[in-house]
Amino acid sequence: xxxxxxxxxxxxxxxxxxxxxxxxxxxxxxxxxxxxxxxxxxxxxxxxxxxxxxxxxxxxxxxxxxxxxxxxxxxxxxxxxxxxxxxxxxxxxxxxxxxxxxxxxxxxxxxxxxxx
Amino acid sequence: xxxxxxxxxxxxxxxxxxxxxxxxxxxxxxxxxxxxxxxxxxxxxxxxxxxxxxxxxxxxxxxxxxxxxxxxxxxxxxxxxxxxxxxxxxxxxxxxxxxxxxxxxxxxxxxxxxxxx
Numbered sequence: 001x002x003x004x005x006x007x008x009x010x011x012x013x014x015x016x017x018x019x020x021x022x023x024x025x026x027x028x029x030x031x032x033x034x035x036x037x038x039x040x041x042x043x044x045x046x047x048x049x050x051x052x053x054x055x056x057x058x059x060x061x062x063x064x065x066x067x068x069x070x071x072x073x074x075x076x077x078x079x080x081x082x083x084x085x086x087x088x089x090x091x092x093x094x095x096x097x098x099x100x101x102x103x104x105x106x107x108x109x110x111x112x113x114x115x116x
Numbered sequence: 117x118x119x120x121x122x123x124x125x126x127x128x129x130x131x132x133x134x135x136x137x138x139x140x141x142x143x144x145x146x147x148x149x150x151x152x153x154x155x156x157x158x159x160x161x162x163x164x165x166x167x168x169x170x171x172x173x174x175x176x177x178x179x180x181x182x183x184x185x186x187x188x189x190x191x192x193x194x195x196x197x198x199x200x201x202x203x204x205x206x207x208x209x210x211x212x213x214x215x216x217x218x219x220x221x222x223x224x225x226x227x228x229x230x231x232x233x
Contacts, residue, residue, distance in 0.1 A: 032217040036224075043120070043207065043224035044159075051218035090158060094217045101147065101214040102222060103172060106158040 004093050006107035014115050019063075019078040021110050023091030026072065032094040033074040034104065035065055039087045047089075050074060052096075061085070086114045118142065120225035122208050128231045129198055137193040137228045141210030148191050149211075149222065150175075150183060154204040162206075165191060166214065198232045205229050 007022040025031060033050040048059025055067045065076045074091060091107040121140045129135050141148050150162040152175075161175040165185045176182070180198075185191040195202055209222040 041226070043226045044209075045224070046221055049221075053218070092159075101164060101166065101172070102211055102217050102220055103149070103161055103164055104151075104159070104222065105161065106151075108158040 004091050004105055004107040006089075006091050006110050008110055009108060010111045010113065012113040012115065013081045015083055016080050019076070019081045019085065019112065021076040021089050021091075021112065023065075023074045023076065023107060024072050025074065025091075025093050027093070027095065029096040030067075030069060031096040033065075033067060034092040034094075035059065035063070035074075035076050036090045036092060036106075037087050038090065038109075044090065047076070081112075081114045083114050083116065086112055088112070120208055120210050120223050122206075122225040122228050124228060125226065126229045126231075128233065130233050131200060132197050134194065134196045135198055135230065137195075137206050137230070139191045139193070139208030139210075139225060141189070141191070141208070142212075142223055144188075145210035145212050145223075146188050147211045147214035147220075147222075148185060149209045150191070150193050151207045151209065152204045153207060153227070159207065162193070164214075195230075198230075200232050203230055203232045 003026045005024045035047040036044040048057045050067045058064045063078045092104040123138045148165040151159040153159045164172040168185045180196045183193045205227040207227045208225045211220045211222045213220040
C-alpha cells in the first residue's frame with residue numbers, strides 16, 4: 001500500500017529564511033506526488049505535482065520540490081519565506097503503474113509558521 | 117468560474133442524529149471524491165464517484181456512512197446515528213480526467229465542519 005510520511009508536524013521559520021518541508025513516500029513503483037496547501041478556513045489548493053516529466057517541479061508562490069527516487073523523497077522548498085506562506089501543507093500520492101483513478105493518500109500535514 | 121462548493125459550512129448535531137452533507141462539483145467534472153480530516157490528522161479517503169457510480173467505497177468507516185451522486189452533479193454524504201468520533205471536516209473534491217493523474221487536478225471545496233456533541 002502507498003504511504004506518505006511528513007517529517008515534522010510543525011515547522012517555524014523567520015521571514016526571508018529558507019522553507020524546507022519534508023515528505024517521504026513508500027512505493028515499489030514511482031508514484032505521482034503532490035503538495036497541497038491549506039490556508040485557515042479554506043479548502044486545499046494544489047501547489048505542485050510530480051508526474052515523471054521532470055524531477056524538479058516548480059509550483060505556485062515560488063515553491064518547488066525535487067523528486068529523488070534513491071531517497072524516496074519529495075521535499076518542498078522555497079528560498080525565502082513570506083508571512084503569507086503560513087498555512088498547513090500536505091504531501092500526497094497517487095500510485096503509479098497504470099492506476100485507474102486519482103485516489104489521493106495524504107501525509108499527516110505540516111503546519112508552517114513564519115515569524116517576522 | 118465557480119469552484120467546488122459544499123454545504124453547510126458548519127454543522128453541529130447531537131449524538132445519534134443523522135446528517136447530510138452536500139457537495140456541488142465543478143461543472144463537467146466526472147470524478148468526485150469525499151475525504152475526511154479529523155483534528156490533527158491528514159485527510160482520509162472515503163469514497164470515489166465516476167459519474168453516478170461509486171467504484172471505490174473502501175474508505176467509508178462503517179455502514180452508518182453512505183453517499184450518492186446524481187449523474188455528474190451533486191453528491192450527498194449521509195451519516196446515520198452520528199457518533200462523537202465522526203466529528204471532522206468533510207472535504208469534497210472533483211476532477212475532470214481521473215484516469216490520467218499526470219493531466220488531472222483535483223479541486224477541493226472548503227469543507228463542512230461537523231461537530232457531534
